[in-house]
Amino acid sequence: MAMMGTAPCLLVFLLLPAFLGGLQREDRVLGGSECQKGAHPWLVLLYYFDxxxxSGALLNQNWVLTxxxxSMRHIQVRLGEHNISTSTGYEQxxxxxxxxxxxxxxxxxxGLRSYENDIMLLRLKPPAVYTSYVQPIDLPTLCPLPMGTTCTVMGWGTTSSPEETYPNVPQCLDITTVPLAQCQATYPEKVTENMLCAGGAQEGKDSCQGDSGGPLLCNRKLYGLVSWGDFPCGKLGQPGIYTNVCCYLDWIRTTMEGV
Known part of the structure; x- marks a missing residue:
């Protein structure tokens, strides 16, 4: 089994809220439950004009992966957030x-959109300050991820589809990774080895609009980022598609070290 990003990776649908207009389904967590407060201190919110x-994942004090x-012209980043309708004093x-x-x-x-290489690093200003509510997530050390692994996806995305209902607190959902060949058969000519597929085994359980960029955690490490999927979300046999972080470890480290 290849280690630290040596797995073969090749050099496509989005999941954003409707207010951004006419994009493909972006991801939110459908069929999940409220995440335990403070249990995922690496989970961050991205805002555009409030x-x-x-969402995204904090890698260290300076960088968020999403x-x-x-990508937007003016991105605001919120860390240590849980209930977006109230302030606790732990937010940054x-x-x-x-x-x-x-x-x-x-x-x-x-006019064309590809979900290949759907990954971006955000450099924070000011840097994050580590607290019990703000901590980094570890990158994978074992690649590729064994298929059939149970992982957790999380975010503040819509909890209903096709109608959209956005929660004030992040939702967490356990889903199982799906073999690439099975996923490619479901989405012909769209899924590559740079992507991970997960979910689809149960009706109504999926990531969805508003979850885009959020972390897929497997063994408490960051293996995926919410990327795209079918619409409406949560269809039986239709897994969600995630950027395969294992394929980008070298790019992530080189980029962060080069700035």
Whole structure:
């Protein structure tokens, strides 16, 4: 089994809230339950003009990892957040000093959108301050991830589909990874080895709009980022698609070290 990103990885649908307009389904957690407060201190919220639209994962005091399709001109980052309708005093707020999108990602300016290489690093200003509510998540050390692994996806995305209902607190859902060949048969010519597939075994349980960029945790390590999927969310036999973090370990480390 290959280690630390040596797995073969090749060099596609989004999951954003409706207020951003006409994009493919972005991910939220459908069929989950409220995450335990403080149990996921690496989970961050991304805001655009005071509207939550994506999530991400804190890698260290300076960097957040999220999906490239979450790129916006003015991104606000909230750390240590749980109930977005109230303030606890544990929250931290940063702006994005620099957003670095994977060079292989194709944006929507041409009218086409590819979910290949759907990954982006955000450099925080000011840096995060570690507390019991703000902590980094570990990157994978064992790659590739064995199929059939039970993982947890989380976020503040819609809890209903196709109608959208957004919760004030993050939702967590345990889902199982799906073999790539099975996923490719479900989504012909869209799924590559740079993606992970998970869920689809139970009706009504999935990530969905508003969950984009959020973490897929397997063995308490960051193996995936919510990327895209079918709409409406939660269809039986239709897994969600996640950016395969194992395929980008070298890019992540090189990028962070080079700034």
């Amino acid at each position: 509207k939550h639209y994506c 999906a490239a399709h979450c 707020f940063s702006t994005v000093q620099e957003a670095i999108i994977h060079p292989g990602f194709v944006d929507g300016t041409s």
